[in-house]
Amino acid sequence: MKFTTRKKDDAVLDEVVDLSELSIPEHMAVIMDGNGRWAKRRGLPRVAGHKAGAESVSKVVEACGRLGIKFVTLYAFSSENWNRPQREVDSLMGLLEKFLKDKTPQMVNDNVRFRAIGRLDKLPPSVMRELEYAVEVTSGNTGVTMNLALSYGGREEIVDAAKQLMRRCADGELCIDEVDNEVFGSAMYAPDMPDPCLLVRTSGEVRLSNFLLWQLSYAEIVITDTLWPDFRYESLLSALREYSARDRRFGKLL
Numbered sequence: 215m216k217f218t219t220r221k222k223d224d225a226v227l228d229e230v231v232d233l234s235e236l237s238i239p240e241h242m243a244v245i246m247d248g249n250g251r252w253a254k255r256r257g258l259p260r261v262a263g264h265k266a267g268a269e270s271v272s273k274v275v276e277a278c279g280r281l282g283i284k285f286v287t288l289y290a291f292s293s294e295n296w297n298r299p300q301r302e303v304d305s306l307m308g309l310l311e312k313f314l315k316d317k318t319p320q321m322v323n324d325n326v327r328f329r330a331i332g333r334l335d336k337l338p339p340s341v342m343r344e345l346e347y348a349v350e351v352t353s354g355n356t357g358v359t360m361n362l363a364l365s366y367g368g369r370e371e372i373v374d375a376a377k378q379l380m381r382r383c384a385d386g387e388l389c390i391d392e393v394d395n396e397v398f399g400s401a402m403y404a405p406d407m408p409d410p411c412l413l414v415r416t417s418g419e420v421r422l423s424n425f426l427l428w429q430l431s432y433a434e435i436v437i438t439d440t441l442w443p444d445f446r447y448e449s450l451l452s453a454l455r456e457y458s459a460r461d462r463r464f465g466k467l468l
């Protein structure tokens with residue numbers, strides 16, 4: 215398949231790219247790292263890095279839609295991020311609210327379905343309102359699903375799933391012996407989404423940072439040195455090339 219962009223202002227996207235060699239993951243997860251370092255290198259406050267990172271979010275989701283990636287889960291705010299200085303937490307929440315206000319009409323227009331996972335009840339009410347609105351008005355869209363992990367922790371998700379299952383057992387709806395991988399998986403925050411086949415982490419750090427611990431069991435992991443605010447279509451293609459070269463054996467022999 216040949217792919218040409220409709221956008222004239224992006225030189226890389228203007229190129230004709232041969233995608234026939236690429237495996238396109240159904241679900242890609244991303245740990246968006248390096249906003250702070252991007253800002254520091256420019257002598258800017260950390261929030262400038264987060265603002266630039268929000269631009270990458272829009273560009274990458276748009277590219278995922280065109281490439282046929284059905285789900286993209288982005289780690290935007292972890293459970294641990296609540297421990298950052300209050301000023302940075304407030305800036306991130308403000309940025310998120312503005313992002314949702316500004317981009318929801320575009321998501322509606324671009325056929326993007328918006329979702330969010332995490333302990334969302336901890337988010338400020340003004341962010342929750344925008345979040346719920348974005349989920350509602352994009353719920354019928356059939357293009358790429360943009361899933362934001364917010365106030366999210368992989369261990370917390372597993373604990374929440376265990377509590378839900380224990381409650382069902384206590385209520386007599388479920389027997390302990392019926393709990394297997396499938397039943398446990400069905401208690402996760404977004405059980406209707408397939409597990410990610412690919413995890414991309416930017417900025418060269420090599421760790422999971424409490425992200426999707428259950429779902430990433432068999433994901434291929436691609437680490438790039440690119441800082442998240444610099445991550446563009448070319449960086450995405452490079453990650454997909456690396457992913458396409460992997461043998462996915464799921465513990466079996468080929």
Ligand code: FPP
Binds near residue numbers: 252292
């Ligand atoms: C990690 O980089 C990034 C975050 C904690 C926040 C991610 C947020 C964004 C990409 C922007 C906001 C998102 C939306 C959807 C509006 P870091 O700041 O820890 O970077 P560092 O390791 O270089 O300091």
